[in-house]
Amino acid sequence: MANPLAHIHIRTYDTTCPRTDPLPSLQEGSLTIRPVLQSSDSSFGAEIFGVDWKKPVPDELVKQLISLQDRYAVLIFRETGLDNARHIAFSQQLGEKLEINPFFYGRENDRLGEPLLFDVGNIELDGSLVKRDSRRWHHSLGNALWHTDSSYHKQRSKYSLLLSHGNPVHGGSWTHFADTRRAYSDLPPEKKSQLEDLIVEHDLWHSRKLASPIIYGSPLPHELAAKPPAFHKLVQIAPDGRKTLYLAAHAKRIVGWEVEESQKLIWELIEHCTKPEYVFSMEWLRGGDMVWWDNRQSMHRANPYTDSMTARDVRRSTVVDDGVDAFGVVV
Numbered sequence: 001m002a003n004p005l006a007h008i009h010i011r012t013y014d015t016t017c018p019r020t021d022p023l024p025s026l027q028e029g030s031l032t033i034r035p036v037l038q039s040s041d042s043s044f045g046a047e048i049f050g051v052d053w054k055k056p057v058p059d060e061l062v063k064q065l066i067s068l069q070d071r072y073a074v075l076i077f078r079e080t081g082l083d084n085a086r087h088i089a090f091s092q093q094l095g096e097k098l099e100i101n102p103f104f105y106g107r108e109n110d111r112l113g114e115p116l117l118f119d120v121g122n123i124e125l126d127g128s129l130v131k132r133d134s135r136r137w138h139h140s141l142g143n144a145l146w147h148t149d150s151s152y153h154k155q156r157s158k159y160s161l162l163l164s165h166g167n168p169v170h171g172g173s174w175t176h177f178a179d180t181r182r183a184y185s186d187l188p189p190e191k192k193s194q195l196e197d198l199i200v201e202h203d204l205w206h207s208r209k210l211a212s213p214i215i216y217g218s219p220l221p222h223e224l225a226a227k228p229p230a231f232h233k234l235v236q237i238a239p240d241g242r243k244t245l246y247l248a249a250h251a252k253r254i255v256g257w258e259v260e261e262s263q264k265l266i267w268e269l270i271e272h273c274t275k276p277e278y279v280f281s282m283e284w285l286r287g288g289d290m291v292w293w294d295n296r297q298s299m300h301r302a303n304p305y306t307d308s309m310t311a312r313d314v315r316r317s318t319v320v321d322d323g324v325d326a327f328g329v330v331v
């Protein structure tokens with residue numbers, strides 16, 4: 001079986017964003033689009049220029065951006081200058097509601113003081129960096145495995161919007177993305193028919209245990225109660241109408257299969273989806289950079305925390321899925 005932990009190390013993939021060999025830009029109305037990965041039948045990832053983030057984004061432009069999002073799955077905006085309030089306001093234009101951060105324990109204990117944002121950086125309340133072997137350190141290791149956000153929620157998420165505050169150290173901060181639509185499309189026909197009707201159990205504690213077996217081998221009772229598993233079809237229709245694989249390190253078991261046999265197939269598929277031709281590494285260049293991805297048609301991972309990491313202040317809003325597959329399937 002493929003080793004999930006093989007992914008937990010600091011690296012960049014063959015294609016980076018910005019690319020060292022940029023593809024030609026496209027112009028669409030006031031927007032300039034710089035694609036990241038392009039094949040004959042698929043586009044994945046694009047830097048978008050031309051949005052005026054100083055004022056609220058007009059509805060017409062939001063519509064245009066959603067249509068670009070459906071096509072590219074990952075949109076990158078540089079130096080937006082957005083603050084918490086405008087980050088949230090733009091996210092609220094993209095769906096019915098935002099996820100509430102379950103780790104928000106009240107304003108006095110939360111560095112961001114904002115329940116609609118997830119603090120996914122590495123800075124503690126007192127300004128120091130997260131300590132090695134703290135529970136937060138171990139929890140974050142799971143984010144270094146390939147995953148989609150919130151696939152284990154009863155109502156899953158559709159979009160995540162990650163915004164950088166403060167200037168990252170050059171070359172020190174990356175997020176990696178994988179195109180699950182193109183990866184599905186390249187599977188042989190017999191594999192596609194094997195996968196077609198499979199249902200997958202997604203469990204947050206499964207990915208935490210994979211990444212950090214000592215700490216999360218036995219999650220605390222309140223942790224388990226707060227996050228029961230969810231069930232989703234493995235093969236789904238992406239917003240652009242193509243089929244895609246809905247996969248994540250949270251994927252624990254295929255319904256009706258043993259865990260070991262399930263894990264073998266799940267990690268074989270994750271390995272397939274993360275081949276170099278389907279993957280790029282986005283570099284965080286400056287404060288205000290923002291990446292908006294669709295969890296229903298991509299996977300992503302962070303680099304793990306290390307002793308030599310530099311400060312990284314990134315905050316995420318998460319838009320709840322309001323589509324027909326949001327609640328998955330009942331088993």
Ligand SMILES: [Fe+2]
Nearest residue numbers: 143148149300
């Ligand atoms: Fe994530």
